[in-house]
Every structure is written in C-alpha cells, then in structure tokens.
Amino acid sequence: MALLTRRATLALGTIALAAPRIARAQAPVSITVHYAQPFIYKESYDAIAAAFARREPNIQVEFVTTPNYEEGMQLILRQQATGRMPDLTYQGFNRLRLFAERGIAQDLAPLLTAEGEPAALGYAPNLLALGQFAGIQAGLAFAASNPVCFYNADLVRRAGGDPDRMPMDWDGHIALARRIEALGDGTEGMFYRWMGDDWMFSALLFGHGGRMLTEDERDIGFAGREGLESLTLIDRMVKEGGMPNLTTDAAQQAFAAGKLGMFYWTTAVLRGTIQQVGKNFELRTGPMPVIDAERGRLPTGGAAGMLTAKDPTKREAAWKFLRFSTGPEGTALMARNTGYIPMNQIAIDDPRWLGEFYRDNPLYTTAVKQVPISIPWYAFPGTNSVRVTQTIVDNTARIVEQRATPEQVLPEMAAEVRRLLPRRAS
Numbered sequence: 001m002a003l004l005t006r007r008a009t010l011a012l013g014t015i016a017l018a019a020p021r022i023a024r025a026q027a028p029v030s031i032t033v034h035y036a037q038p039f040i041y042k043e044s045y046d047a048i049a050a051a052f053a054r055r056e057p058n059i060q061v062e063f064v065t066t067p068n069y070e071e072g073m074q075l076i077l078r079q080q081a082t083g084r085m086p087d088l089t090y091q092g093f094n095r096l097r098l099f100a101e102r103g104i105a106q107d108l109a110p111l112l113t114a115e116g117e118p119a120a121l122g123y124a125p126n127l128l129a130l131g132q133f134a135g136i137q138a139g140l141a142f143a144a145s146n147p148v149c150f151y152n153a154d155l156v157r158r159a160g161g162d163p164d165r166m167p168m169d170w171d172g173h174i175a176l177a178r179r180i181e182a183l184g185d186g187t188e189g190m191f192y193r194w195m196g197d198d199w200m201f202s203a204l205l206f207g208h209g210g211r212m213l214t215e216d217e218r219d220i221g222f223a224g225r226e227g228l229e230s231l232t233l234i235d236r237m238v239k240e241g242g243m244p245n246l247t248t249d250a251a252q253q254a255f256a257a258g259k260l261g262m263f264y265w266t267t268a269v270l271r272g273t274i275q276q277v278g279k280n281f282e283l284r285t286g287p288m289p290v291i292d293a294e295r296g297r298l299p300t301g302g303a304a305g306m307l308t309a310k311d312p313t314k315r316e317a318a319w320k321f322l323r324f325s326t327g328p329e330g331t332a333l334m335a336r337n338t339g340y341i342p343m344n345q346i347a348i349d350d351p352r353w354l355g356e357f358y359r360d361n362p363l364y365t366t367a368v369k370q371v372p373i374s375i376p377w378y379a380f381p382g383t384n385s386v387r388v389t390q391t392i393v394d395n396t397a398r399i400v401e402q403r404a405t406p407e408q409v410l411p412e413m414a415a416e417v418r419r420l421l422p423r424r425a426s
Contacts, residue, residue, distance in 0.1 A: 029317045030060040031309070032086040036072035038065040040268050041143075044337035051333060052324045059317045068196065069095060069303070070386055076308070080104055087309035087318040090142055093130055093302055094199075097379035100134035106307045107136035111319055122328055122344035130343075130376060131304040139304030140326045143340035145268040146298045146374045147203045148366045149173075149289075153282035155180050155187065155261040163284055170233055170289045173262065177241035180261035190241045191251040193265040194234060194400060198392040200265070202299045202378060203288060204230035209295030212378040213421075223414035231406035235399050245400050256280065264288065266301055267367035270339025274363065285366040297375045302340060328353050341367050382422035391416045 035041055042065075049061050066072040069092030076099070079085045091099065099105040108131075112118050118128060123140070131139035153163035159179035167173050177189025194200050202212065210226025213219065222230070237243040246254065252269075254260040256276035270285065277283045290296060305322040309315035324330045331344040332353040347353040358365055380388045395413035398404040 027313075028058045028060065029313050030062060031088065031314050031318045031321065032062050032064055033318070033321060034064045034066070034072060034075065034086040034089040036066045036069045036090065036092070036303070037268075038067075040272065040338055043271075044143075044334040047333045047337055048325050048330050051329060052321055055324065056317075056320055059320065061321060070197065070389070073098070073386065076104065080308075085308045087307075087311075087314045088305060088322055089308055090303040090305050091139065092377070093141075093144075093300065093304060094197075094377040094379040095385070096131060096138045096304055096306065097133040097381065098383070098385055099306060100136055100138040101381075104306075104308065105133075105136065105138035107138070108140060108307060108322075109137040111307075112137065112140075115323075119345070122331075122346035123326075124345040127343055127345065130300065130302075133379070139306040140322060141302065141304045141343040142326055142331070143268070143334050143338065144300050144302035144343055144374075145266045145340050146300060146367050146370045147200060147264060147288050148267045148270075148370070149286045150255065150263040150265070150270075150273055151284050151286060152255070152258060152261050153284045155183065155258070155281070158183055159261070163282070166286045168290055170236075170291065173289050174236055174241040177237075177243070177262060181242040186259055188242065188244050188254060188260045190237060190243050190262045191246060191255070191260055191264070192234065192237055192243060193248055193251065193263070194396050195248065195393055198389045199299055199301055199377060201230065201392055201396055204233055204291070206297040206299055206375065207288065207291035209292040209297070212380070217381055217421075219421075220414045220418055223410060227414070228406055228410050231396070231399055231410055234396060235406050238400060238402060243400070252276065267339040267341070267364075268301065270363060270367075271337060273339075283363065285363045287366055287370055297373050298370055299377045300374045301377055302343075332357075335364075339364060339367065341371065380421070382420070384420040384422075388417050388420050391420065 035045055045063060052061065064086055066075055072091060073095045076085055076089055096105065112123065115121065127141050128137065130141040131137055156163045159176060161176050167176060173190065180187060181189040192200065205222055205226055208226035208229050211221040213221045251260065251263060255263045258281045274283060288298060305326060307315065307318055307322060309318045326344060328344050328347040331342040331347045334340060335342040335354060336357055342348050342354060379385065391413065395409050398409055399406060
C-alpha cells in the first residue's frame with residue numbers, strides 16, 4: 001500500500017481538520033445500517049455509533065446484521081426487489097462488483113469530491129480503488145485484512161521450534177505441524193481455514209503468482225500449475241501436517257484451549273482471538289509463508305460501505321455515517337476493536353490515531369507489514385458469483401476429506417466454474 005510521507009500526512013490532516021464541518025441534520029432522522037459478521041465487527045460498530053452520536057445527535061442509527069458476507073449480499077438482493085433495503089450496507093469487497101453491475105450501488109465519487117480533495121480526507125487512490133467497479137465508486141473501504149498465521153509459541157517451543165524464527169515456507173510449517181501433533185494429548189499441528197468462501201484458496205493461488213480468471217476474464221485462470229500446486233498444498237497439510245477436518249468454530253476453540261499449534265486465517269479475528277486465548281499460552285502472529293518471492297501476493301479481505309438510501313434526508317444522514325466510519329476517527333476505532341487494517345490514510349500515518357496502538361500491540365503489525373504484497377479480493381463477474389465461490393469451497397472439501405486427489409479435483413472444479421461464468425462474444 002503506497003503510504004503518504006508523514007510530513008504530507010500531517011499537512012493533509014491539518015487541512016482536513018480546518019475544513020468546514022458537515023452540516024448537522026436539521027431534524028431527527030433514523031437510518032438503517034447493515035453489516036455482516038457481528039462476531040468480528042460488533043464492538044467496532046458499537047464504538048463508532050457511540051462516537052458518531054456525539055457528533056450527530058439528531059441521527060439515530062439502527063443496525064441490521066447477517067452472519068457472513070454471502071448472506072449479507074442475498075439480503076440486499078431480496079430487499080432490493082421489495083424496495084425495503086437498508087440505507088447503508090457494508091459488503092465484502094468481492095461482492096461490490098455485482099451491486100455495481102446491477103445498478104444497486106450508488107456512485108460515491110460526486111459526494112466525496114464535493115467535500116474536497118479525497119486524498120486530503122485520507123482517501124488515498126489505492127484505498128479508493130478497493131471500492132471501484134463498473135466505472136463508479138461503488139463503496140468506500142471500511143476495513144481490510146490479509147491472511148496471517150496465529151501460533152501457540154509454547155507448543156512451538158515444545159516441538160523444538162523457535163517462535164522468534166518461524167519457518168518462512170510451507171515445507172517448514174508442515175514439518176513443524178507434524179512435530180507439534182507428535183506431542184500427543186490430543187494436540188493438533190495446524191489448521192488452514194479453507195471453508196466459507198474462496199478467500200483462503202485465493203491466498204494460496206495468489207501466493208503462487210496465479211489468478212482466478214485470465215486477464216480478459218474469458219476463461220479460468222487457476223486451471224494450470226498454480227492451481228494444482230495450491231490444491232496439492234492443502235492435500236499435504238492433511239496428509240503430512242495432520243490437519244483435522246474441523247469447522248472454523250471448532251478450530252478456534254481448539255486453538256484457544258492450547259490444543260492447536262498454528263491457525264491460518266484472517267487478521268480480522270485477532271482481537272477476538274486475544275480475548276479467547278487470555279493467559280492460556282503465549283500467542284503470536286506471523287506472516288503467511290512465502291511461496292513465490294517475486295510474484296506471490298495475498299488477497300485483501302474486508303468490507304466497504306455502499307450507499308443505498310433513496311430518500312434524500314436518509315441518504316444525507318447515511319452518507320454522514322459512512323464518511324465518519326471511514327474517516328480517521330472511525331477507522332481507528334475499527335482497527336482497535338478488530339484486527340483489520342485501517343482504511344484511512346490519515347489514521348494510518350498520523351501517530352495521534354494509531355501510532356501508539358501499534359507500538360503497544362505488536363500482534364497487530366503482521367498484517368500491516370503484508371500490505372505491500374496484498375491485492376484486491378477477486379470478484380467474479382456475472383450473476384453466479386456466489387455459486388462460483390461455493391463450487392470452489394465444495395471441491396476443496398473433497399481434498400480435505402480425502403475423497404479425491406488434487407489432480408482429480410482441479411479439472412472438474414475448473415469445468416464447473418467455467419459453466420457458471422457469463423457467456424461472452426468471441
């Protein structure tokens with residue numbers, strides 16, 4: 001992520017602070033705001049809402065939640081058909097494309113530029129790009145994450161490893177997992193959170209330098225070597241690393257109880273993991289193992305705020321909440337209450353907001369250090385994007401459950417996804 005210099009940032013911060021304050025709503029107004037994954041986000045949204053209420057006491061915010069991004073997307077699609085959508089919704093980066101292509105997402109660029117130069121408000125071009133689809137600013141990035149390795153430093157030591165010098169490749173991680181499992185007493189070595197969506201599969205694929213679709217999006221991009229090596233790596237985690245077939249909840253519970261050595265998932269769950277682990281063991285975070293040092297990348301997970309209000313008064317109020325939540329104060333509250341990376345450049349660079357926090361909480365810095373190799377979470381084109389995601393998950397399950405080999409799964413998965421892609425003229 002291209003960062004502004006500190007001098008430039010402080011100057012921009014001064015400009016932003018000196019800018020005229022957004023006018024208050026003239027009369028009380030209530031808005032409905034949707035977000036997904038309350039098990040991760042609830043504390044941050046509650047903190048943001050409380051701070052926003054002090055600034056805008058005439059705007060009442062009512063939250064609606066869904067368990068995950070996929071159900072959040074379906075909620076908006078259903079309610080759009082009945083005209084009962086919330087006024088503002090925070091959607092996964094990989095779902096914004098669908099809303100933009102269907103004309104549901106409103107273009108936020110005019111609203112943002114009306115308040116001044118976006119960069120002066122903390123919206124750097126690379127951050128804005130996360131919410132740009134179909135030629136519009138479909139959303140403003142609220143929170144971003146990348147996959148990290150959570151590990152139990154006590155188990156690593158007992159298995160003969162060094163928590164300060166963790167392996168940098170998957171061979172080393174798999175070997176360490178095998179030694180941790182050998183400790184016995186129900187201890188598992190590793191768990192790679194592969195279910196739910198295609199994000200962690202893309203982490204391996206991008207890590208190999210691969211891509212989901214070809215550059216022109218006319219065909220599958222993962223059907224070659226990079227895709228096969230990604231699936232083979234999952235197969236090795238099971239066969240060589242002893243990875244159990246657990247649900248995410250069960251894996252989190254095992255990790256928090258000190259029965260799982262390494263857990264690979266989003267940095268977004270860091271705060272919750274810290275609370276679950278407590279003083280059970282020494283918790284550490286580390287980078288995802290390097291696969292291709294030159295071409296390897298990681299997916300950027302997270303959410304962006306998308307404006308859906310039609311009523312002018314509610315639309316103005318919802319925009320104010322979106323701006324606050326993605327501004328320096330809101331994004332700092334989000335980062336402190338989750339494990340996500342802040343999405344406002346001022347909050348990133350200005351020590352007033354998160355400088356001391358990162359200094360005092362080193363577990364949070366792993367994801368920030370991986371930002372230079374992070375790329376957008378891929379959004380499949382067309383109306384079958386959710387079915388594509390489920391196809392990838394279902395086929396990965398065949399490997400985790402040892403029902404098929406990577407060589408069998410890859411061509412079948414590619415063929416299934418190919419059938420779900422939009423047909424394009426030759």
